[in-house]
Amino acid sequence: MKIPRYNHRSQFTDLTATTEKIRHTLATGDYILGDTVAHFERRFADYLGATHAIGVNTGTDALTFALTALGIGAGDEVVTVANTFHATALAITTVGARVVLVDCEPDTYLMDLDALDAACGPRTKAILVVHLFGRSLDMGRVTAIAARHQIPLVEDCAQAVGATWNNQRVGTFGAAAAFSFHPSKNLAAAGDAGALVTNSPVIAHTVRTLRGLGQDGQDNHVTLGANSKLDAIQAIVLDAKLDQLDTWNADRRTIAARYTHALTHPDITTPPPSEDPGDHVYHLYQVAVPHRDAVLAQLRSDGIDAVVRYPVPIHHQPAFARHGFDGKYPHAENQATRTLCLPIRPDLSPAEVDFVCDRLTTAITDSEEALA
Incomplete structure (x- = not known):
């Protein structure tokens, strides 16, 4: 008996319909952002109970954009957990901030929240929590810690799409959250893809600007952004799977x-x-x-x-x-x-x-x- 980790074919209830949508997109040239991506962004935000979902290239970009939109930079500290994927810490260093690590719990391997509380100091400008393996952190405690220290909270939800705490979806507790749709994830694209989720119109506008080379209107580059846009084919694949x-x-x-x-x-x-x-x-x-x-x-x-x-x-x-x-x-x-x-x-x-x-x-x- 062979037991593979993935069975991508099983994730499509109607592969023919999805293929036809992709054919139509290839024929029309609606490849990057556009109505197809906007449709998935609305549906994903509604699924989570959030106001905004902004499709980007990867979950890593979503993390970086979240910290950038919060104004995190050189001289700042961001607290996260030691047993996370490289991208979590990479996003912190990419914006020029210092990574402050705390240990995980011995049984769940989720962030030790007592250690998190103790690690927050005068230079801490954000908390970046990770819902590791698909398990939600105690978001009651996490949000209380962030509120007590008066610092914003960012959620790394790369492994936890659909998870909840007290019937609220992860990704909706803090200032912003990052999701990965890598083919290995519970909601999987057919390549790299991600999304930033937020209830803040200011953060949403900033991230839409950042993902489009810093443009606020055609050829009006107001900041040093990046080229990080969710393409329509990935949005079609994700939209086809979301209801399941x-x-x-x-x-x-x-x-x-x-x-x-x-x-x-x-x-x-x-x-x-x-x-x-x-x-x-x-x-x-x-x-x-x-x-x-x-x-x-x-x-x-x-x-x-x-x-x-x-x-x-x-x-x-x-x-x-x-x-x-x-x-x-x-x-x-x-x-x-x-x-x-x-x-x-x-x-x-x-x-x-x-x-x-x-x-x-x-x-x-x-x-x-x-x-x-």
Whole structure:
């Protein structure tokens, strides 16, 4: 049995209709922004319960534009978490600010909110939180921390599209939020794509200006922007999938529950259940295991497309060596060395889940016997 991470064909309920829309777009030349993109932007904003969604090239650009629109720059500090993807920290450095890292929690691997509160100081100009793996942070606490320190909040929702906290979609709690539609994501484009979401008309106008080479009107370049526009073909693909997103996320929760129920081996640590007001959309299903690399190699030899996410935390990345992070991040380092992600996608069958669980248990037993 082969268990791949992705099954892109299964994500189209009517591939013929989507293909015909793409054919029409290719024939009309409505390639970049335009009515097709505006339609998806409205639909995505409505889905989230936000006022504005602005389509851009990538989630990374959305993060950078959010910080730029907030006026973050040289001499400023932005607090984020150590066990995130490179793009989160990259956006902070791109605008010239200093990355301040805090550790994650030992079980959920989400940002340690006590550490976040303690890290906010007089030079902190923004908090950049990450809803990692599809699990929402406690946004009641996060928004209270931001309000107490009187600094804006930006949400990195790249892995958590559709997740909620207290029945409110992530991406709508702060000044702005960034979403990625990379083909690996729960809502996947057919290439790179992203969106910035905000309820602020000022931020929305600024980001629309930034994404279009700093233009406010044709050939009126009012700022040093970027060329970062969502193209119509990606908008068509995303629009075709959007109505299925909640169903797919519910399927992911069902599959995650089956994993958790079946993985009873004492050396396997499964994700803790979401807190009552929260919602987990399981972009990733991560487990901690002994002898991680040996277990991963055996799973992959068994045809299971397991993967390690974030094996090198931000403070150990060569790209950030000059920042000289002086903090201690033991939980981020524990995640980096002990965890792996099992395949999880909406069309995964119960038999496939059971096969993965059986092979994972066997791999752990084999690795322990090999080292005995």
